[in-house]
Amino acid sequence: MRDLYRTQRAIRARREAALQRGVVAILDIGTSKIACLILRFDGDPPDAAGIGPMAGQTRFRVIGAATTRARGVRYGEIVAMQDCERAIRTAVQAAQKMANIRVDHVIACFSGARPRSYGLAGEVGIDDIVADGDIARALAACDLPETGARRETLHAQPVNFALDGRSGLSDPRGQTGRDLAVDVHLLTVDAPVLENLAHCIKRCDLELAGVASAAYAAGLSALVENEQELGAACIDMGGGSTGISVFLRKHMIYADAVRLGGEHVTRDIGRGLNLALATAERIKTFHGGVQATGLDDRERIDTGDDDDPDGRIITRAELIGVIRPRVEEILEEVRDRLDAAGFDHLPSQRIVLTGGMSQLPGLDALASRILGQQVRLGRPLRVQGLPQAAIGPGFAAAVGLSLFAAHPQDEWWDFQTPAERHPARSLRRAVRWFQDNW
């Protein structure tokens, strides 16, 4: 835990330095594409009447954006360091060129690494009025679960405070009570993946100023304020993995990822219809769908193109017949994860589909059959300066990460280290124990 404090605080210091400098790069490392946005922070916007904080997106402006085909990434994890490094360099260089400025700090998100959520609870007795130190003590009182070997904490956010049984407090400081209880949402990922990512970014001469889960970032940008408040799940359907994040009372309370995505659909098409992967991807993008109708039997698709003139003719019904089972499999997997997390018990069960694969025609109808009635397709929030090419659902994670950079959630390590953890204190306690017992 002490190492975590140290590393996370170092990252936080770098993030603050980046915000101080005013320019920071956002890097969404996905399986099919790597997106880089460059944000310029201009300080707080003027307080005009009737304009709220607007989720913080008025504080910054996108001055550079670039996308490149991802190389060396599978399931949202880096598998070939050199290739991924080259892909990151491509994206960063293009974005820098557009922004006409050099960036040194980068905030990254990725979807793989087997995220796992834990709910932690801690409770301490306090005297009279809750102070900052009491919150730190309550956080320290949480007993850490056994997360497994080589796991690293990605997020540890206090999501709820309760004071003498009064739950749902967002900020207990200054209130009177005797027992302070805190609920913490802890998200852990595989440590090697995180280390690979950090190393890869370091090799590109960039400094890592923050890491976030792609599912969390997508939820930040694709869910509207009401959905975040009342409870909703964001399904970020990416290329190599499908991220799930559940929000309640504006906090992420659960996150998970299914290691299936759009690339699996492409592979199925390639395998099932005997096509090259590039052709399969093109056909999926232009003609794909999940709901076959009688018209689709007559719609013929020429799989050939300029490079490959002797292509076959297939019907759209055939294509849908290949795509649909895999999409159903992904959605059923998501359903299982949500059921396991107890999504049924939330007051509102809104589900928002986003990510590049959510553009598949007919997906919302299929999803509402599998996931429940309240399904909609989500697009990321509009932010200033975002180019037209980057406003699609595929950029939900990148845009959400921008919001995260502008308005970071309180994390565990943002609070003071509880006093009991100082070595001097523990030494004194040991001395006292000796005095009491001998």
Added chain:
Amino acid sequence: MRPMTRSRHPARAPHDPAPSRWAYKLQRVWLTPGVRFLVRRGLPALLVAGLVVGYFGDPGRRDAIAREAAGLKRAIEERPEFRVDMVRISGGSDPLAAEIRRILPVTFPVSAFDLDLPALRRSVVALDAVAQAEIRVEPGRILAIEVTERVPALVWRLPDGLWLIDAEGNRIGPLAARGDRTDLPLVAGSGADRAAPEALALFHAARPILSELRGLVRVGERRWDAVLTGGRVVQLPETGAGPALDRVIALNDAQDLLARDIAVIDMRNGARPTVRMNDSAIETLRAIWEQQHGEDA
């Protein structure tokens, strides 16, 4: 699995738009604002400065440029529009004009740019006979000199000759003979020029006896003696010389003083004017006295 040992052969790799490590690093350096400013503004400025310094570092080149510039200046100055061919002197007598022509340090024709008018004016004013001078270049290539001559007011006799001086005591020029300027009164003695205004006032006061007055002599650079015909002298005080002379004139009017045989009238002490008689007058006076008081003697 892809071949890891032969990944350096680019022909086998699929198309990858990624920049090379060096291209990436260089672009980042180039996008650094300080570097950009240095390269875009600093380096050109440095280059220009270096070229200028390198070019002008050679003294021969510098001299050549200076010569070129001087030649150009010369060419402009020597255009006929700026030439001055002659001098015109107005307001002075002919001898003075000739004198000015002689001392003028200019050989015509000359460019108007080469004329140092203040210096010329100084040299003209340095002449004794010139009170004021105005010099300018006039259209028609003429150097016009307007002088105001000093007006002689007194003749001053010095051991080395006669001088003409004006009312302020400035020397105008030598005088060959007293007879040349009999219209001017005569003063003598050292320091007489500095007291010239007082001398003129005394001559003015002495109008009634002007026919008998030969001149004024400055004594000890502090007071005047009025020398009359026949070697008679009126010694005047340091202050109030005019009233003292007036008293002498009044005495002359009343008692015909100057017609008497006296040598000196000493008016230096205003309370006690004294008269020194000649030896013959004393003899005569004594004889008269003995004649009148013979029996008593």
